[in-house]
Amino acid sequence: MKRKSALICGVSGQDGAYLAQLLLTKGYEVWGTSRDAQGNSFSNLNFLGIKSEIQLVSMDVEDFRSVWVTIKKAMPDEIYFLSGQSSVGLSFEQPVETIQSFTIGVLNLLEAVKMMNYPVKVYHAGSSEAFGDTLGIPATESTPFQPRSPYALAKASATWLVNNYREAYQLFACTGILFNHESPLRPQRFVTQKIIQTSKRIAEGSSEKLILGRMDISRDWGWAPEYVEAMWLMLQQETPEDFLIATGQSFTLQDFVSTTFSKLGLDWKNHVEQSSELMRPTDLAISKANPEKASQRLAWKAKMNMEQVIEGMLNSSL
Template identity: 70%
Template sequence: MNQKTALICGVSGQDGAYLAQFLLDKSYQVYGTSRDAQGSSFRNLKTLGIRDQVHLLSMDPEDFRSVLVAIRKSRPDELYFLAGQSSVGLSFEQPAETIKSFTIGILNVLEASRMVDFPIKVYHAGSSEAFGDTNGVAATEETPFKPRSPYGLAKASSTWLVDNYREAYKIFACTGILFNHESPLRPERFVTQKIIQTAKRIAKGSDEKLVLGRMDISRDWGWAPEYVKAMWLMLQQDKAEDYIIATGHTHSLNDFVELTFDSLGLQARDHVKQSKELMRPTDLLISKADPSKSRKKLGWAANYALKEVVQEMLKDAAKD
């Protein structure tokens, strides 16, 4: 059987790095893109020990010619679009950049895939943020989008683009609507990694406080290395469809904080304070998922619950 080739747009991020590792283990030839492949550090690839196994290309997702050149050079069987500004909080400060990074990026990928003379299966990284607040009702693939942040709006728009190209041009393109998924590769601007790293320093004797915004928000948190398998499974199907990827269990941010400090033998109430400055203009209160379609059609289910996610992040962080 011929070796498959994959192109991962955004290989330097958390999901890109874990996906590259997963595909290499399946004997894929893996190409990965960054806006500046020569200048980027690819820290996550180095952390996973796979930096030298990935063929790196410079590609600007917002430049059509750049996208087309990368696709022609790699000639992928599968293309995973994971690029773009990845912080919900930062999207309020950089709304235009966030929206362009997703919508123009995936549009260029879809157009290029339509133009080349070989078939490509396209995976697009969607987000639960596109749903907005479903008022505690578990979202399914049929739940209407009602985003409450520039990030969510961008993800909703790019998902609609994928749907349109799939219908209009019969491209094999699908969206994984991923709910929150964490790992030690998360940068500290993400609240979960901020909690883990701050609690770790406090456990070592730091007298700092963990400063957070709203703690009553609830999310479905999973383990990122598991989620990349679901991405791959979507492209192994006979028909391109969208899938929700989540654990199906929702917990509050306060639960995450309590579990983290408890695991370190500390009382969270002694080390945490809230700040109005960290509260977003709009924020969905409860994010809840129904991942039954992915269980039924992909045979995928999350094995890590919140407790295991926290333990793994603490364990791996302790190696730093």
């Protein structure tokens, strides 16, 4: 019996690496793409000890021929689109690149799948940022998108593309609308990893200060290795549907900071400064979620809360 195969677009990122690890444990043949597979160090895959088990290929998501050739080569049962510029802050500096990386990439993928002569299931990584500011009301799958950043706009556009192709061509294509999810594999440019690493250095004797922007914003922080299981579960359903993935609990960034320093035996107020230079042109005050649909339909529920996420990141040897 043929092993199921999966193609992960963007396998070198946090979610791509954890998803590859999960699929390998389930017996999948895993293919992973990067813009330059030969030049990429795939440090996350090496950290997880799985690089040698994945068939790595170069693919440019913005080049249709590259996408088509890669899919024809891998002949996957499932495709997970996790590619694209993943930083909200950086999207204000690189709006064109951010929007193209998602919208053109997803469009090329959907067109290629539409042309395949066998059924392929497609997962697209959406984002809670697309909801914009819901004024503290927990978002659900039916909450309208009101994007407030180039990143959010790109994610919203890509989600609408997936919906359109699903309805127009009966593709098995769905979007996971993921709220913030962290892990030791988060890059340093993400505020959670910046907080974790800076606080650890301070605890070890560094005299530096942790410089942050707004600290009153609220976010729903989950554990990335749990969220990739939800991605997989979406493609195991009989019909394609979008699902919101979150813990259902929101905390302020100040909560995240104070909890982190407290676990290291420090008072955050002695080590943190705020800078107007780190304030974004627009930022969501409160990000809240109602993940009830995923709980009922996927039997998926987040196990780790914010405090446990912080512990997991602090205890990492990465």
